[in-house]
Amino acid sequence: MSRRSPTQPADQAEAATLEDALELVRQHGGRVTSSRRILLHALFASQGHRTAEELAGEVQAEAPDIHLSTVYRNLDELERLGVVVHSHFGHGPATYHLASSVHGHFVCEECGRLTEVPDSMFDGLAKQARARFGFTIDPHHFAMLGRCADCT
Amino acid sequence: MSRRSPTQPADQAEAATLEDALELVRQHGGRVTSSRRILLHALFASQGHRTAEELAGEVQAEAPDIHLSTVYRNLDELERLGVVVHSHFGHGPATYHLASSVHGHFVCEECGRLTEVPDSMFDGLAKQARARFGFTIDPHHFAMLGRCADCT
């Protein structure tokens, strides 16, 4: 169904550092290439949410030849390994960030403002979903839309 | 922000029938064209979730010349009028359905199974979101991903 993560997000080593992440890559038969190192550097450098294109920009500041498609492929790979995660805040490009800092997202439909919310906010829903449907929610992939305080 | 609904979803006349919907169109200076009539007919014929392409197929069974882009334009218009709503269940095309039957969606990341859930399931979350962030959630646009009972 989901086009990403054809395999399970691997054993959650929860890569806490760039070197941890590269170690994970190695453990899975992957190679440590400079594009991967630079991409991870960019990801670890800031906890922000960035699109593939933005990340490519940062990577290219370091090594101009690294192609956007390489960035996409590396992000896919890192997602399979459980190092990064992508989410959707609306129409438009997906945004990527480190899996170690997952959280929910509220996005205002009017002004676009993004609010990061603790996972605990979804505890009640998770409980009900499990009780009534046996469904285990993962509240990270899609943002919860609505209206922020200012726009209400 | 959202590329759809440049104007607000209009006065909620909550079109309950095809004729109500056409009346709404008329009231807003729109014209009742056969493509609109046929599209609405398809939408009212089944409460299912369908992509623009699927709807175009149904419409074209009736009137083969109606172009996909016309279907998109009509869906946009009907969405602006508050007659239909679209939501995203994962990567891939959006799905459309009548606004009168809005509800939340749980989608299994593994098998793709869709579970329709009552809005009340989100009441707790809505309350917390409002209390802690002043944020008013709208739990319809994006599905809540996770694992269904069978895949857990």
Add this chain to the structure above:
DNA sequence: TACCTTATTGCGAGCACTTCGCAATAGCCG
């Protein structure tokens, strides 16, 4: 009924985001 204004349509081109195929390159193992 004929006419006029303007919303709507068919059509193809275009766009945004992402994926793919392929030959060339480069990690990592022995």
Add this chain to the structure above:
DNA sequence: CGGCTATTGCGAAGTGCTCGCAATAAGGTA
């Protein structure tokens, strides 16, 4: 150092949706 194969750059292709434009047709008016 050599060889195996993962990875890369590159351009093309794919998907889902939007747009511009000239032609058409709704629905009001006379």
